[in-house]
Amino acid sequence: MNEQEARSTILRIRRGTSRRAGRFDDFEVAYEDGMSVLDALRWIRTNLDSTLAIRYSCINANACKTCLARVNGKVEYTCMVKLTPGVITVEPLPKRPLIRDLVTDIVPDEEKL
């Protein structure tokens, strides 16, 4: 039970500050069972591309509710989606103004500068 099989997956991530001019970047991520899409995004920022813009706060608890994105076409908390082999497409929320990469404007109006 302590033998974790090494696995890897491709995260295909929508990049850019414009929905029309954006592109997809692929990142290969090695993972263990149970790791989340958010874990992979954070790993990419530390190890492959720190310019990737993502929004999260609590990391573990699914308590902050700020890590929403579209994963394989469905709106999800990225901390709650487990990594699987193959290709996982991650895109910003569809109905919110895009700020950069996976970050959309989810800040309530009364909390804006």
Added chain:
Amino acid sequence: MQQLSTDVLIVGAGGAGMYAAIAAARVGASVILLDKSLVGRGGATVMAQMTVAAALGQQEPDDWTIHLEDTLKAGRGLCNEELSALLCREGPERILEMEEWGTRWAREDGHIKQEMAPGHSRKRCCYVDFLNTGPAVAATLRRKVGEIQEIRRISNIAVIEILVKDGRALGAAAFHVADGGLVMFHSKAVILAAGGLTKLYARNSASANMGGEAYALALWAGAELVDMEFVQFFPIGHLAPRLVGMDPIMWDPFRYKLGGKLLNGRFEEFVDRYGGEDFGKYSAMRDLAAYAILKEVDAGRGTPHGGAYLDFRHVLERDLRAAFGPVIDRLLANGIDLTKTPVEVGPMAHYHMGGVRVNANMETRIEGLYAAGEAVGGANGANRLSGNAITEAFVFGARAGACAADFSRHAELRREIVPAHAAFEGLEALSHSGAKENRTPASLQAELQQLMWEQAGPFRTGEKLAAAQRRIKQMQQEELPNLRLSQGDAFNLDVQDWFELRAMLTTAETVVAAALARTESRGAHQREDYPDSAEALLKNQVMELKSGRLATRWTAPVRWQHNGEGHR
């Protein structure tokens, strides 16, 4: 550059910051409440799934002075007893106030249900079902803050320097994450409520916002820090399999309740080899389990993720289900079946006892500069009782808000653009075309976390701490000023990481320097080269910047004058 003015500026919108905002606004102050992420969704409060300690006396007779005795005992002689007394005395009032505002504390037989927790001599820990205390109180405070006109909330603002002139706080310089702009806040008073530094450690139970900024901001502003060596490491935090949706420190009560076994990587029981948990040569150690786990790992007998197994396989399924309740299903959803699989656990950074040095009005030595919540140092001395952190957030938040508002009534607003070193240094770094370093702030943060874990973690030696000190200095002098940052103003996390790294390095430097200087073991600070407590070091360690360098002095702990209050 955008400029905003207010009476009271609050940095950090977790439990303490939101409570401070409410307390300041209800006595008529205007408030700006800032958070680096979203208001009420960052910081430590939302993460806390466990309990809140307060001597309500609803479950069984209790008195705040008994809570104080328990708190002082855990603090091993180093508590600032005035702060501890404030925490224990006003805790019950805050818990009841939160209930009025809508927090649904678990109840039974018409009263708030209070449980026992380690170190408490009475049943006094309340909670919100099920393991939902932190998110529930954060939601209550968010709603309350939202109802108050005088509070302006602003999200995605990272404060990078407190503006100070002639020993007086005048506001803050900040970085707007969403568009990269600098913002100046002018205020009569400033409250630092962005406490916690667990993100300095590779293994932590923290949220993303716990890089220790409050301590660095206070130090740079000219305030003092106290007892920075006292980082609380939780002995059996969750390491693996990856578990999401739970607080990593959740296992402790279940281990005791169900008799979970700790096994090494070879599935052998090992804690007894280190003297057993209640006796033996390491009885001075706060937690023998933590020590034993890390020693097994050093000896090559750890689990794949560098900890120990916590095994419940000998417990009947129905007993597991009765004890864990709905948590058992959350575990199953994470692929964890306790009847078949042990989990991996190990020590991890959980809380900071040290912090900004304040008096019982939450004032620092800089006029108009206050602290609240985990940012405050001293209330818990050398070790914190479980349940005191949220109480402290409420009580110190309420006190800081009221005192800052009171101060602001008689203070003038000085809209001065004080040279903001951090802001300008930072901007310079961003436009540094001759950058020599290829590394990113994010990768340096990861290195710092590993360094702190390995060299300044739960069990320390002078040699390891000195190595940490050298590397931190080198990062500050050679790498930080020369990092290459990416372009783009909108949500540029490289820039946010850079400012964060700058604060993390300063705070790490204070932790390491304080740990080196305290040549004894006491509470959460454990030196393998000085395993005993030293009577001569029954003192608080105060740090400040003198001509840009850290200076340390030792002071006698603040004792509380009893005045015949309470039960005896």
